[in-house]
Amino acid sequence: MSESPVSGGDTATQVFVDHRELLFAIVYNILGTVADTEDVLQETWLSWTGRAHRTPLDGIDNPRAYLVRIAVNHALARRAAITRRRETYVGPWLPEPLLDEPAPDDSADRVLRSESVSLAMLVVLESLTPLERAVFVLNEVFGYAHTEIAEVLDRSPAAVRQLAHRARQHVHARRPLYRAHPRVRQQATERFVEAALGGDIAALMEILAPDVTVWTDSGGMARGAGLRPVHGRDKAARLLAGYATRRTSNLDVRYRRVNGDDSAVVFEGESPYAVMVMDLTPDGDQVSDVYIVTNPEKLAHVRREKETEAKEERA
Incomplete structure (x- = not known):
């Protein structure tokens, strides 16, 4: 070097x-x-x-x-x-x-x-x-x-x-030494976000792994955020469905790459509302961990950008 x-x-x-x-x-x-x-x-x-x-x-x-x-x-x-x-x-x-x-x-x-x-x-x-x-x-x-x-x-x-x-x-x-194929990550991410924001418990039960863990980082600034990680599919599905019932009507989901992985960035109007990152099981079929950042201070650098070509193609 x-x-x-x-x-x-x-x-x-x-x-x-x-x-x-x-x-x-x-x-x-x-x-x-x-x-x-x-x-x-x-x-x-x-x-x-x-x-x-x-x-x-x-x-x-x-x-x-x-x-x-x-x-x-x-x-x-x-x-x-x-x-x-x-x-x-x-x-x-x-x-x-x-x-x-x-x-x-x-x-x-x-x-x-x-x-x-x-x-x-x-x-x-x-x-x-x-x-x-x-x-x-x-x-x-x-x-x-x-x-x-x-x-x-x-x-x-x-x-x-x-x-x-x-x-x-x-x-x-x-940390297991594997990395899901980008298309598998993209499809799993979109399935999860659709089920989570739609409050579809049946779909969540299907895509969440039995031992899934949900981490919600709000810094104490977001209503309804848990103070500890939530473990297990049943508890995680209820938690995520609960978020969906409290969501506002003008949330907009953009699929962006976060730390190198396909993820979801949720905006409320022009302001960032949450960043959702999913980790998959080795076979890529289910979500093993969910990381949700809603602390406004940690989202201060997140900016709303134009739709990516991939998003336009999906639309």
Whole structure:
């Protein structure tokens, strides 16, 4: 992952902008929140420009590695603040959903944003220690070698290998190594949303797995949201049908990709109402987990966009 040195004509701003999408993707996967990620990128920018003011940038052989190191260490420091907020959080806590947006110029930025792992995986990563999570993200998601991660974290390669082994074992024990075909995910998502928003208990009983879990993250700001995850098909179907009876008449569902997976984004008028992400059983026939984010603060960055071509074709 070596890179040519920064030439005297390059500015600190341009170097940072060139790597911003990579930094965003790495930090978001470590933190799971968009707002904190943006704050960390701001801190990274200040550290980077402060370094540029003190000494010439052409003395840095690998600007990308230097920026990643700054960003990851700022992210690890930010984890403590996130942990403190979670201690007083009302109800289940879910990561902030990240909607896949098309890059304006080419596919490079789109590829980097799509490196964010699924919402279900982010939930599993929350159970790792901050260092384990950073190592897992850098190694498993972005392909950094243990020696490179050791330089980023200022740890020995042996210590990084041990952290990676523990993280991998923990994640693989809780997260099966399979991924449903995109068309299967799309069809299951649409079937589920139609049944849930329509209050069709019979259809919900058919598509929900017997041991399904529903996680509803409202932060205590949404009426009727549970304070704990709901386990089991019967309870989950009743909960979802109950939501349908309380729904307003002007909800509009848009099918968008959230954290790389086909999902449903529900709008009330022009405002985001909920993001619904489903995880499927290995055969793809049923929904094993439902993640519903209704906390307005976590949906603040969700914008209503034009219909996608796929949605227009389905209509």
